[in-house]
Structure formats: structure tokens, C-alpha cells
Amino acid sequence: MESSRTTVDEDICIMVGGQGGDGSLTVTALLAGLFRRRGLNVYSSRNVLSRIKGGHADGVVRASRNNIKCLGDHVKVVVAFDEEAVLATKDDLDPNATIIFDSSAGELDPKLVDNTVKIYNIPFTKLILAEIRRELFKNSASFAVVGRLLGFPDEEMLQSLNSRYGAKAAPILENNIRAFKIGLEWAGKNGLTAADSTSPNTVDVKQKLLMTGNEAVSYGLLVGGVRFFAGYPITPATDVMEYLQKWFPKFGGVVKQAEDELSAINMALGAALAGARSVIATSGPGLSLIHEGMGQAGAAEIPLVIVDTQRAGPSTGLPTKIEQSDLQTLVYGGHGEFPRFVLTPGSVEDCFNIGRLAPNLAEMYQLPVIIAMDLGICQNTVTIESLDLHSGKIDRGKRLTAEDLAKMPVYGRYSFTDDGVSPYTVPSTENGRFLITGNEHNEFGHVNTDKLNRVKMMEKRSIKMKSALKDLPRGTVYGDESSKIGFIGIGSTYGVILEAMGLLAKEGVSSKYYKPLTILPLEDAIGSFLDGCDEVYVVEQNQSGQLSNLITLKFGRHKQLHNILRFDGNLFRPREISQRVLQIREKQSAIVH
Amino acid sequence: MESSRTTVDEDICIMVGGQGGDGSLTVTALLAGLFRRRGLNVYSSRNVLSRIKGGHADGVVRASRNNIKCLGDHVKVVVAFDEEAVLATKDDLDPNATIIFDSSAGELDPKLVDNTVKIYNIPFTKLILAEIRRELFKNSASFAVVGRLLGFPDEEMLQSLNSRYGAKAAPILENNIRAFKIGLEWAGKNGLTAADSTSPNTVDVKQKLLMTGNEAVSYGLLVGGVRFFAGYPITPATDVMEYLQKWFPKFGGVVKQAEDELSAINMALGAALAGARSVIATSGPGLSLIHEGMGQAGAAEIPLVIVDTQRAGPSTGLPTKIEQSDLQTLVYGGHGEFPRFVLTPGSVEDCFNIGRLAPNLAEMYQLPVIIAMDLGICQNTVTIESLDLHSGKIDRGKRLTAEDLAKMPVYGRYSFTDDGVSPYTVPSTENGRFLITGNEHNEFGHVNTDKLNRVKMMEKRSIKMKSALKDLPRGTVYGDESSKIGFIGIGSTYGVILEAMGLLAKEGVSSKYYKPLTILPLEDAIGSFLDGCDEVYVVEQNQSGQLSNLITLKFGRHKQLHNILRFDGNLFRPREISQRVLQIREKQSAIVH
Amino acid sequence: MTQVFEPAKPIWCAGCGDFGVQASLQKALSETGTNLNDVVIVAGIGCSGTIQNNIPTYGYHSLHGRTLPSAIGVKLANPKLTVIAAGGDGDGYAIGMGHLIHTFKRNPSILYIIMNNETYGLTKGQYSPTSNPGFEGNVENGMDGILVGLGVPSTTFLARGFAGAPAQLTRLLTDGLTHVQSGKGFAFVEVLSPCVTYNDTYKLWKNITYDVDSDTNFNPRDKIGSYTTVINKREEGKIPIGLIYSADHPSLEQVSVDDQEKGPALQDISLASNMDRYEAVMKTFLG
Amino acid sequence: MTQVFEPAKPIWCAGCGDFGVQASLQKALSETGTNLNDVVIVAGIGCSGTIQNNIPTYGYHSLHGRTLPSAIGVKLANPKLTVIAAGGDGDGYAIGMGHLIHTFKRNPSILYIIMNNETYGLTKGQYSPTSNPGFEGNVENGMDGILVGLGVPSTTFLARGFAGAPAQLTRLLTDGLTHVQSGKGFAFVEVLSPCVTYNDTYKLWKNITYDVDSDTNFNPRDKIGSYTTVINKREEGKIPIGLIYSADHPSLEQVSVDDQEKGPALQDISLASNMDRYEAVMKTFLG
Numbered sequence A, B: 001m002e003s004s005r006t007t008v009d010e011d012i013c014i015m016v017g018g019q020g021g022d023g024s025l026t027v028t029a030l031l032a033g034l035f036r037r038r039g040l041n042v043y044s045s046r047n048v049l050s051r052i053k054g055g056h057a058d059g060v061v062r063a064s065r066n067n068i069k070c071l072g073d074h075v076k077v078v079v080a081f082d083e084e085a086v087l088a089t090k091d092d093l094d095p096n097a098t099i100i101f102d103s104s105a106g107e108l109d110p111k112l113v114d115n116t117v118k119i120y121n122i123p124f125t126k127l128i129l130a131e132i133r134r135e136l137f138k139n140s141a142s143f144a145v146v147g148r149l150l151g152f153p154d155e156e157m158l159q160s161l162n163s164r165y166g167a168k169a170a171p172i173l174e175n176n177i178r179a180f181k182i183g184l185e186w187a188g189k190n191g192l193t194a195a196d197s198t199s200p201n202t203v204d205v206k207q208k209l210l211m212t213g214n215e216a217v218s219y220g221l222l223v224g225g226v227r228f229f230a231g232y233p234i235t236p237a238t239d240v241m242e243y244l245q246k247w248f249p250k251f252g253g254v255v256k257q258a259e260d261e262l263s264a265i266n267m268a269l270g271a272a273l274a275g276a277r278s279v280i281a282t283s284g285p286g287l288s289l290i291h292e293g294m295g296q297a298g299a300a301e302i303p304l305v306i307v308d309t310q311r312a313g314p315s316t317g318l319p320t321k322i323e324q325s326d327l328q329t330l331v332y333g334g335h336g337e338f339p340r341f342v343l344t345p346g347s348v349e350d351c352f353n354i355g356r357l358a359p360n361l362a363e364m365y366q367l368p369v370i371i372a373m374d375l376g377i378c379q380n381t382v383t384i385e386s387l388d389l390h391s392g393k394i395d396r397g398k399r400l401t402a403e404d405l406a407k408m409p410v411y412g413r414y415s416f417t418d419d420g421v422s423p424y425t426v427p428s429t430e431n432g433r434f435l436i437t438g439n440e441h442n443e444f445g446h447v448n449t450d451k452l453n454r455v456k457m458m459e460k461r462s463i464k465m466k467s468a469l470k471d472l473p474r475g476t477v478y479g480d481e482s483s484k485i486g487f488i489g490i491g492s493t494y495g496v497i498l499e500a501m502g503l504l505a506k507e508g509v510s511s512k513y514y515k516p517l518t519i520l521p522l523e524d525a526i527g528s529f530l531d532g533c534d535e536v537y538v539v540e541q542n543q544s545g546q547l548s549n550l551i552t553l554k555f556g557r558h559k560q561l562h563n564i565l566r567f568d569g570n571l572f573r574p575r576e577i578s579q580r581v582l583q584i585r586e587k588q589s590a591i592v593h
Numbered sequence C, D: 001m002t003q004v005f006e007p008a009k010p011i012w013c014a015g016c017g018d019f020g021v022q023a024s025l026q027k028a029l030s031e032t033g034t035n036l037n038d039v040v041i042v043a044g045i046g047c048s049g050t051i052q053n054n055i056p057t058y059g060y061h062s063l064h065g066r067t068l069p070s071a072i073g074v075k076l077a078n079p080k081l082t083v084i085a086a087g088g089d090g091d092g093y094a095i096g097m098g099h100l101i102h103t104f105k106r107n108p109s110i111l112y113i114i115m116n117n118e119t120y121g122l123t124k125g126q127y128s129p130t131s132n133p134g135f136e137g138n139v140e141n142g143m144d145g146i147l148v149g150l151g152v153p154s155t156t157f158l159a160r161g162f163a164g165a166p167a168q169l170t171r172l173l174t175d176g177l178t179h180v181q182s183g184k185g186f187a188f189v190e191v192l193s194p195c196v197t198y199n200d201t202y203k204l205w206k207n208i209t210y211d212v213d214s215d216t217n218f219n220p221r222d223k224i225g226s227y228t229t230v231i232n233k234r235e236e237g238k239i240p241i242g243l244i245y246s247a248d249h250p251s252l253e254q255v256s257v258d259d260q261e262k263g264p265a266l267q268d269i270s271l272a273s274n275m276d277r278y279e280a281v282m283k284t285f286l287g
Ligand SMILES: Cc1ncc(C[n+]2csc(CCOP(=O)(O)OP(=O)(O)O)c2C)c(N)n1
Pocket: A232, A233, A234, A235, A261, A285, A286, A289, A316, C044, C045, C046, C047, C048, C049, C064, C087, C088, C089, C090, C091, C092, C115, C117, C119, C120, C121, C122, C123, C128
């Protein structure tokens, strides 16, 4: 049986699945921690339904010495609490995979999978019910088995359980440890003996940070000086509220859970004009509700950061599934015309950097700055190197103090300037009183309908989109810059595209990839990238090719632009992309030759 | 003095202006009625501030034997209650214009206008205050003077006053008539004698309808079978609510003024799924609030008609001013991806036809149908020939009765079909129970996250955009079809473009014009129109060229597409457009030669 | 017979109070002899907002917080339907609060069941408008839906049930159904429905509920008395359950729908039958 | 001295009640000795929602109905500011109703002046939530903001003034300002402010207002008594004015803002002064 033991040196992907409430995600989190502590790179994702208990739910964790940024293509180890979990991962299963199956309701039908797949049948539920009475501890038993299989020493696993449950009520920790020991016993019975605790893999390595995009963007916002958050719970944006709520008490910040998104965005507008860096985070239905407030930020020139954690729409849609289908409403949504920036982090590091930068941009240009995430990048966990806290700066734009004002003969909140940005004050500033309004107004903020003033004010606001070009985040080209085959993709397609490029390279197809960070105003660099490509693949998690539409409108139709789209609520896999590219190329060459 | 008397045979434009509350709009309405009763074509508009009393307000009425559909370029007669009113119209003043000025606070400084302009100074306010004590009747005095000037017999004018005020409390009518008589007296003093009541102009002519776009669309909706309206007051959409409220009692319909737009759209969704044809009407801020509901209609496949009476944004913006700046949010707004139609009436007849058709389309395709108006087309009054009530039909799409159901083995509200449209029931239908939801669902409406089902449902919904092509309203080409110079424009630019084409023709430039009626899905005919043009002018009342963006995305960049944009809150004037075209052409030819 | 959707198996966690609500509602429907083809359940978004999937009536899963406007739309379009709105405390008291007050004000004959678990279940246990201070970081006082109803002059039916007291709950829902089916207006029934996963309050609520139905001195038709009881009981740390207030006021559909026989949804909209009246309207534009 | 915006001339129709509100507010500001540089007036959209343009304080013209959330944002960002929210009955009781209840519930120290003219002035006289049945086709019962406030447990200050009774109005606004400036929570002052153009109620209101301030038997600290008075007076066709209810409850900013000396807006957000704490947060991701 030793043959199926895996070592952590490999690129390995483990799926743990069952019914919601089975604790699958806890097992993947524990494994992610173990891998990470060994200096491995980890990428982990979850797949749940919009219900609290029951229904299929699974977590996947992948670990590698390589710098992986996506799930990859194959699952090597499966822990399945029911048959549904096996079926859910069947298509992605490595031929030499191992399945640890909860056989309480009967052994796994071996015909369900290739006969090269190794199956351990262990009746976790039965064992745990018999010994501890509460089924929910079965996941710690399974953790013992999969940990042994992966070659983790028992001591190391025990330590993770301790640090996870140590702070909880004593019986919780105890029962988990009991369950874990039952697991160890059954692992032993199945020939999975304890690994040597002095195994070479346990050498001291530089600790990595394990973060989701939501954590990274929240942390970026904190470091970027945000001190006010208002929100209303919604998947997958709620995390941002919860992280800031955890951190703000030490930083003099306030998190307010509002009665709805309309209240949230208006609270944030109020806090922003009172001088606090302010942010809201929402998704799907909440996003549609804040369009009016977004326009108010644009018209009244109030600095506001908006995090949109895109999920699968339309309407209530698929609340726990990924999509990148808000791009056009972020760019065009809301009545009338007003300036805004739309930023699209692709990596966890991007999330941090953009989270930190956005509050500067908002105050420097006095408009809504939108950070467009997607459920994949929001929730998936990735190991990253330490973040450089010192490279940032705080820039409050043209904020006036009482001393600045004393030198000015006249102060109007909306005074005309070359760059469209007016100096501003915050309340309590001696002699800095303003009128702020979303009605059309003159330089002092008085409502005004004069034709000439109107045109000047519209131009003042829109010119900010140009003035800001020097400060907006710029994307990166990855891969073989000399190649004529280009990818474009944002958000969580980033890691998948990189890996697909590796697969293509193995097929002799070299390629490059532009990951834009600013899609409004759309980066000019995309134009040059397109010019340097004979064929371009725009990879998007939506039905209509929204990013590709934005690109086409600005840069014209590329002679060979192909959309690779997925909108079934699930993340792309690398092989899916590389194969689509190969198919398209084959078809094209069939046409040409 | 007789020399300045005008006859109604001319193309004449009269502006009546003063402070809000001065009653200027009443005078233009009375004049419009007089002209119309003589069989003339009338076009009338108003220009007010977002306040109830005070501040400049004016009305303009133009009358002609020609089929005018806009204000034209020159004001021939001005009735001004203050100097501001004269200044407001100064730029548009015909050199041979006549000004009737309220000289209560002093005579009009003749240097303010060309010396070819004829001025009557009459102290209306003083006279009326002295005689009747309430200033507000001064407008009826001015009506007498301008009516005499225009050659209307006194009897005819008196009749209009009677029919306007006859239903009001007796003192109101009496005082207006007293004021009118004072006006007549002063007209006489200024040499404006009574016209002959048997003037040839009073011959019996076929009566025309005098309607605003808001009236026409509301009437269309009524005839189209709409029986439920929910709304929240907002300029300029409120009219629609008020007309339907007036008519519905006779038709078994219900109008509900809701507590906000969120409530309104959801009431309408509820009424629609209960089987009533339902509509909401809103503008600007309200539109931004209903994006979530719009997506719900798309996702849950609920038939709903939405009237967007565009006004100048962003945010609260300029509530009483025109703009066409919601086009992109109508097309792209709202999270996620869902089908919808966006229709753009250009004439008052279009408003009626589209109002009548939209409820059919909504039920036939079970999605939101948006009628995109603009404040100009909404509020401006135009004479039209009688509307043909018999040409329409009521098509309730695939609505199932209990008898239909009895023949079906299975009924699922979202069953898959070739055209993406599922048969539907309404509550109380025996054995026709449904589940309707904006969550992703299976054919029965049960929430469902299966990947394959998701893709099929997304495709089912989006295919409706293609299935509907045969039923969507199609635009019209006007002008010289053989010309290579083309205009494109929607809404209230329609009449202005037609008149600008006339001006260009006088300069020897022949042109054609495509007025699209469906901008989502964008009409294919626009593509052929573009192909047939060497140069194209897209005329829009917005800053960013939203219609032109939609066209460019679908049909690629036209070699010579020029945007003619106006976003100062005021309607285009014909000469402005013709001159822009001539300038652009001159510049181009300077480049070419 | 045509096969229509099969009622779903509830997605709730074992022990969730919402099971009890569903059971009582189904009993009330059968006790009132309601034809299920004439019933529309309009549900919110939340764990509670899935109840309509499990019951063989017409069902509409509306938007989060928009349960009541949607239900009003249904009712005004066809007043003969039995319209039941159902959702959570987040749905009804947070994002939906404005609509709730206006529904009390309008008094449409709709039965509204608000499953109050003092938390946002579906989004994993954040505090809600009814949560006590301290719960999940909440700093605000909890609110009371019944008290809100007593703050609106045209309220006609206010009751609170408890998922742990099923007999009373069934009775309250039956009374609520009767109220709406006889066109008396808005029947508001808040149900204390514990969320066993994020806020298990079964025991607590067993202890602190106070049954006004069995208090012979309590008169639900005395508004000031009801208010006094609610205020005083709250101060004692108790939650009153039972029929707390009832009154008479014309219903919304009664004062809004001109044709009481056929609501807007049932009108004949064919051109032929309306042509005369359409032409009459057109004439008004001739001036 | 730097020239800042000049207060505007009001855009109201001659005789509009809002003139009286503005005059009383300005008196109250001066009577409380408030530094106008520390005042933010957050106004709604409506005729009433232009009051901030006419007063030399910081002014924010927010969105229709979002007056209170905006004001709460300002207050939480900088609790030392005197925050005044002002708007119409449409703004506050229709589209803003959900926020109003939640503001009662939260009890932030904000003075809220709702200019009730029982109509939508700026959109030309439609019925509003406070309109009587029959007004402009209204079929619903009017609602009462004070009664709504009495339906929320943490309300601390409920008053109603009348533009036709300026001395009392000034006193109520002064008391409201004192309430908020001493951090006691939300001061709600509805002002009966007639719309002479669409709903001229001066005479009517002169006749039917009932002044509780001059009723020596009336005790505004007795909640049930206040409720009883409001209900009974309504039944008599009277509208109570004066200080109707007052109570104590911790204010929102008190329980939400950790650093009472410097709200979020006043925090030093430079990297240097926060670096240690930022690093500590980063460490938590090392697992
Ligand atoms: C506009 C909008 N905001 C947020 C959400 C996310 N959301 C879904 S359910 C829910 C709250 C659920 O709480 P409750 O209404 O009390 O129902 P419960 O799950 O407790 O039964 C929220 C906030 C949403 N669907 N729509």
C-alpha cells in the first residue's frame, strides 16, 4: 500500500468533498496550512451552494514547489464523504489518483472510476457516531488519513488541529483530537504508517503569507488609509466587511453594517466628504442598487472606493459561483455621464497594491474608484511572499488646510482647473465651507443651469479621466514577448492563462499574455499589445465577451480576436484554454492552407 | 404699426418668458391651441428650472403650414415679462422680430437688441395689479396683445380662454377675461386693432391632435393593453403616471404611486406575473435604482415595460433639461447578463406605436422592454394626424389556458424551446402552477447550479434577442436615399435633423437620415446605411457619443463617422447641425485637397 | 393531469425553525380549504425565502427585500388571489423596512410571514435588525416588528408566533389567512424561527415568550393596551406572542381597484372590446 | 478672509413654510452658539432640500431619500461635527422611510428636520405619505412620523413644530441641537411647513394643532403616555405639536467609534505612524 503515498515534493491537488456542513473546507484549510508551513506554494478554492447545510460542497487544495496560481487540471487525491463528491470530481481525476471514501453507507462502486485509481474505503461517519456521537468530527478523522497519505508526520498534523481549535471551547478541541486519533488508527489499518517527523521536508523554510484576494484587498485598503467602511452582507463581499471589522478597532476606523446597500453607499459618501477614506464592498444585486450613489460620487466629486466582488448573475443568480459579468455595468452603468476608474487586480499581490492605491486615486481625483474582483480571486487562497509595506505612500490630493485657505482669496469647492481637479476642504476647516451637490452646479456648488457653465462642468469632470493617466495602475506582459500569439484576461483567469501558456509551450506554441489592471480608462498598452499580435485570445468568465467589447470599441476590430468564454459558474482550467487555442489555430490553418 | 402684424400663414415662432409662475407656459399653450384649430402644424416646448416659482421660465410655440417637428432657428415674436426673458432668447432672435415687453419696471433698453427689432412696451403687471390686484392674471393680458399681433380675431381668443378656464371656479375665468380685455385695450392703444373674424384662415380644417411624446406613449400603452402602472414622481416621467391615472378608471386598470422606484418596479413585476400588462416610467436617479429589478425581469423572464424619460444627468443633474445620456446604461446596466430590448421613438407617432407594441413584445419574449425617450420628445407638443387604432393587435405570446395545459403532459415555467421562449401561465390557472425565480433555475423554476443547465439557461435567455428580430420595430430612411451623406439620430433630434437637412439642401448638400427605432438589439439596417455612406453624422444629446459607441462596437469603425454632440441641457437647433456639417466638410476637403 | 413542478425538499439545516413555519402554513392552508391554484407565495431571499419551493402553490422568489411590493403587485393585479409573502428578518426589517411600513399603511389583503431568527442565516450569521446588542458585534438595540406596526395608523392584524409553539402558530396563520381571504387587509405574522446554526434561541425563546392569547385581560382590539403590553413586556425582557392587535380599515385593493370583479390581470384587453373608449380618449387630444 | 460661497436667496414660493423653518434654524444655531464651521447640513432633494444653500455652514445636497444615511456617514466619520439633516416628507417618509426607522434604531446624534407639507412640492403636488385620503387621488391613510418614532425602542427625541408657530419652533430646534451637541442621540423634529402652491394648509393647521408643551399634564418622558396622546389626538382630528417624547439611550457614535477623541476622518493615516500595527496584521497571515 505504500506505493500510493505521495510526497509533498510533487505538484499535488487534493479535493475534499461531501455535503455542506461535512467540514470539507476545514480539511482543505488544514492541508493548505501544512503545505504552506513547508514552504510550498498553495492554491486553494471552494465550491459550495447557496445554502448553509446539505447539498454538495467541496474544497480543493493544490500545492507545489512551482509558483502555481490556479487549480491546475488534475486532482490527485480525493476525500469523499459521499458518492456525489466522487462524481463531482470524476472529470478532473488523475488516472493514478487516490480516493479516500467514507464507506459508512457502503463501499465506493469501483466502476465509477478508472481501475488505475486507488480506493480506501473507511466508514468515517459510522466510526465517529459510534465513538463521539456527533458526526461533524468525521472530518478530523479523514484529515488524519489524508495527512498520512501525503506523508505529513502525525505530530505536525496534531499541531495544526491545536492551532485551529485551541481557542475554541475545550470539548471541541478534544473531540477533534479524538476523531483524528481514530483516523490515524484506520490509516494504520490501511497500511498508511506514520511519516518520520524528521523528514527532510520539515526543514526550516521562509514562511509565506496565505491569503485570499478578499483578504489582500482589505489589507491594502487598511494600509491605504481607509478608515470607514459601510456595507450590507452579500456573498462574496461580506469578507471585506468582516476583515475590516476585525482590524479597525486598533486603527480608529469604523465599520457600519447598514440596513441595505443604498444606505451603505450613502453613509460612505457622507464619511468621505467629512474627510475619512471610505469604502464599500458589494456584489451582484447590491451592485445594481448602488448605481445611483456611484453617479452621485461622480457628479458631486466625492472620493469613494467601491469593491465589486463579481459573482454569477443575472439577478440573484448563482451567489456562490464565479463570473466576470459586471464589467460593462461598471464602465457604463448609472444614468448620465460621469468619470470613474475601474481597476482589475489579477493576483493576490495586485489586490493588495490596488487596495492600497485606490484610496489615493479617489482623493486625488475625487470620483468613484471601482475595484472589480471576481469570486475566484476573492475567495481562493494563495501563498505569496511578504508584501512590501514601505513602497506605498498616502496622497490626499488637493486637500486644503486652514493655512492653505488663508492664502487664497476665493475658495469654491468646484473651481475650474487645468486638470479638472479642484482643491477641497473637509468640514471643520476654518473658513473652508463648501456646498457639495449632485445637481449641476457652479464653482461654489450652487445649483446652476447656465449652458456655458454646464459644458465647462461636464468637461471639468471628464478631463479627470485623462489627468489621471499618469497615476493609474498599469498591466504587465507575461511570457514570450516576441510571440505573435497573445492572451488578454483579468482577475482569476490570470493564473489559469499562465498555466495554459505553459501547456501550449509544451506543444511548441509560445505565447504572451497581457494582464491589464485598469479597464477604465482602458490602458493604451492594450492597443500596442494588440498591434504586436497576429492572433489574440481574450479569456473571460462571461457570456458576451465584455472585456473584449471594451477593447474592440477603443482599439477597433483586431483581425484575429477570439473570445474564450466560460459562464457556467466555474473557474477555467488551464487545459481547457490551451485546447481551445489549439482547436482554433487548427481550424484557422485549415482555412488558410 | 400695422407693418409688424404677422399672419398665421408664415412659419412663425413665438417665445413667452418671465419668472416661473408668471404664466408664460399658459400663453404658449393658448397660442398652440389657436394655431392648431386653424389647421396649422404646431411644435411647442418649455424651458423651466427645477423650482416651482421664480427663476427664468419660458415657453416657445412654433406654427407653420409645413410639417415642422422642431423649434426651428428663429424666434419671431417675444412676450417678455422681464429683461432676463429677452436676454434668454437674444441669440435666436429674428432680426425682424417683435418684442412685447412688460414695462412695469421700466421700458426695455432698445440697445439690448438689433434696431430692426420692433418693441411694444406695455406695463402688464402694473395694469393688472391696479385693476385686479392679483399679478398672476397678467399673462391673459399679454395673450390679448400677442393674439392681436398674430392676427387672431378677439372672439377666437376669448373662446380659448373660455375653454381653458370654463371648468375652473368662476372668479378665475372672470379675472382672466378682465385681464384679457385690459390687454385688448392696450393692444388697441398700440395700434394693434382687432382682426376680422371671418378671416380666410378660420376656414374649417381637419382637426389635428396636439400631443406630447409622454401623452402619445401613455396612450399607446393604454391601447397596448397595459392595465397596471406603478411609479414614483420624477420629472419628466410623472406625466405618464398622471395620464394613466386619468384614463385607467374606465378600463379596469390600476395606477399605484409607490413609496420609491424600488417598490414601483417590484410591484410591476408582481402584477406582470399575475397576468396584467405592467409598466413603470422613470428618469435619471429612478432609472439607476431600478437596475436590479430590470435584471430580475430578465433573469426570471417576467414581461415588463419600462419607460425611461431621459433627462440631463449625472445624479440629480439638471432635472428639467434634455439629454440622451442613459443609452449605455439601458443597454449594459445591471449586474450579470440578461436579455432586454431598447426602443427609441423619434416622433410622437413613434411614441404611440412603440407604446402600443412594447407590451406585446414584453409578453411574447418575457423580458424587460425599455422605451427610451428624452425630455424633449416627452414634453414638447406636436400636432399630428389622427392615430390609426385599428392597425394594432394584442399578442399575449405563449400564454397557456387551463385547456392548453390539459393537453400537455408536463408544464415547466422555463421549459427549453428553440426560440428560447417558454409557454407560461398566470396564477389561478388550474394545474398551471409555476415557480418563478431570479436565481438560476431548472426548467421547473427550481434553483439549480448544474453547469450544463446553467449554460443552457443562459443560452435560452439570450437566444430570445435573435428570435425577436422579426417583431422588433424598424427605423426609417428619410431624405435623398442616393446621397452619400448620412445622419443617424434618435428621439427629439429627429425633427431637428430633418430641418437641418433642408437647410443643407439649400446649400446644395443633399443628405439622408436613418432614424433607428431599436438600439438593442441594434438594427442591422444601420450597418447597410453606414455602408451606403461616405460620411456619417451621428447627432446625440450627450457628451460621449453613446449611440455612436453602440454602432461602432457592432459595425466597426466607419471611415468617416462624426459625432455632433450637445450636452448643455438644451435642444439642438437645425442651423447648429447644418453648420457643424458644413464646417466638418470644409475641414475635410481642406485636408484632402 | 399535467405534471407541474414537484415541491422541493427544504434546504434548511436539520432543526431550523423554518420547518415548523412551513408545516403550520400548510396546515393553515388546508384548514381554510384554500384552493392551491389560487395561492401565490412571494418569497424573499434568504434561508426563509425558499419556503415557496416546498409547497405546491404558485411561487415567486422575488428580490431580497422586495417581497412586499412584489406581493402588492400580485394582489392589485388580481385581488381574488390569496397572496402570501414570506421572508426573513433581514429581508423584511433591514432592506425591506421602508416597504413594510408602507404596507402597513396601505393595508393590502396579504398574509406576511416574517421568519425572525435574529440573524442573516443565508449569508452566515451576521447580526440583523432584531439582534440583541453584542450578537456578532452588534452595537444597536434590536427592533420589534409588532411595535413598528403599532406605529402606523392603518394596521389591521399583528401577531407573533413561535416555531416552538406549533399549535398556536397554525392558529395564527389560519386567522391571518382568514383575515386576508375576507379582504380585511394586511395580516402580519412574525414567527420566532430559530436559526440552529448561527443563533440557536430555542431554549431562550421558550423561556421568554409571553402568550397574550392566554392572558384573559388582554384585548387585541385595544391599540393603546397592545402598545402598553408590548412596551412593558419588552422591559421585563419578554417577547409577547399571540394575536397582539387587530382592527378594521379598508383594504388597499378595495380602495384601488375600480373593477372589484375583475382586477387588471383579468380585464379583456382586446382592441375590439375597448375601441369605443379608446376613441373617446383620442378625442380629448383634439382640444 | 477667504471668500467662500455666498448663501443663496431661497428658491421657495413666497409664503412657503420653509422660510419659517430656515429662520428658526438660524436662530437656534445662534442661540446654541454653534460655530458654523463645525456644522454640516445634509439636505434631501425637494423644495425643502435646498435649505442648505441659504445658510453659511458646510452643506451637502445628497440624493433623494438618502439624507439620513449620508448624515450618519458624516457623523461617524467625525463625531465632533454638528450634523443636521433636512428634507421633505417625500424624502423622509416615502423613499427614505427604511433609513428613518433605522436611524431611530441607531440613535446617532443628528438633528433631523423634516419639512412636512403633505405633498411632493418640487415634483408639483402629488400626494405624499402624510397626505390625507382624497388629496390628489390619494386612497391611503396618512402616516405620522412621531408615531413611527414611538414604534422603535431606542428613540430619544421626538418633536413637532409648525412653521406658523415660530417661537416654539425655534425652541424645539434649539432643544434638538442641544440634544445632539451633548451626544444624546437622534433629535427628530417634524415641522408642519405648508406648501402654499400645492397644499395650502396654514389655516387648517392653525386650527387643528394641539400644543403638548402647554399641556401641564403631559409628560414627554412617559412613552406610553405620549403614544396615548398621539393616538387620541389623531382620533379627534388634531395634530400634536411640541416636544412629544424624550428619553435616554446611548448614541450611535458613542458605541461605534472606538477613538472618541478622533473619529475616522481625523486619524493619522500616514504609513510611518501605522507601520508597526500594519506589520502586526500582516503577521496574522503567516498562520
Ligand atoms: C440586494 C441584496 N443584498 C444582499 C443580498 C445577500 N443576501 C442574501 S440573503 C440575505 C439575508 C438573509 O437574512 P434573512 O432575510 O434574515 O433570511 P434568513 O436567511 O435568516 O432566513 C442577504 C443579505 C442579496 N441577495 N441582495
